[in-house]
Amino acid sequence: MTQETPEIVWDFPSPFIYETRVEKQHIDDFQHTNNVVYLTWMAKTAWEHSKALGLDFAAYAKINRGMVVRRHELEYLAASREGERVLIGTWITGNDGRLRLRRRFQMVNGDTGETLLRGLSDFVCINIATGRATRMPPEFVSTYALTANVEGDN
Template sequence: MSSPSPPPSWDWPNPFIHEVRVEPHHIDDFQHTNNVVYLTWMAKTAWEHSKVLGLDFPSYARLNRGMVVRRHELEYLAASHEGQRVLIGTWITANDGKLRLRRRFQMINGDTNETLLRGLTDFVCINIETGRATRMPQEFVDTYRLTADVAADRRG
């Protein structure tokens, strides 16, 4: 009888976790999850976390403000394969209270607890009608509070 695997080793405490399962359409010619799928999972996880925090698209529309991607950074560490569970953890690690927000991500194989990917996304607040960068409304400042203290993401 096998013993249960240890809990995932997250880079920072208390991530928001979104779980996915690797489906056949996620697999590329190398027989592992295509790299673009990981990026899609990051975006979905960020959006799910935002909704749990209380900022969904109707909230964005009401405020005429939204957070859009400026930059992604992904470090692929191991492959995932069809049928495996992937746990995607995210933390808000920077928010300047004006324009910019950063999220960090870690993906862990839910069966082996191996870290598959570490990544980050930088967001910028925009006016939805014009598409131009604009100052965050106070609701964004209050809602998108830091959930992890990452020294490299501190802004002066």
């Protein structure tokens, strides 16, 4: 008997999706995935999307610019447990073309289709050598184009 894959209802169309599985080391004393793990998965998903777009750390280093997190917001909606498949969708929903970028995230239990978390991360462009905020290079403006329109994010 095979298990049917549930239909996933994403908050916005066409997410970039990173898939992972809850492992024993992710579980806390409450026997569900620890909150910090979700944040780690958000960061991993953002980085995997950036690399898929052609902006890995080598590309960042070449132009001495990078995007770093300024703020995270996470809303935990349901627990996940060891062995469960988790799909993390991300969208670029804000890019002012100067300094700031916003990503939204949705984590879904791949076995049930239930949304586990909604979150967002705000990023700032920096000069890698100095660590100071600086204007985005043209590569960031074009490559980090919006993938979903969310009122108030841009």
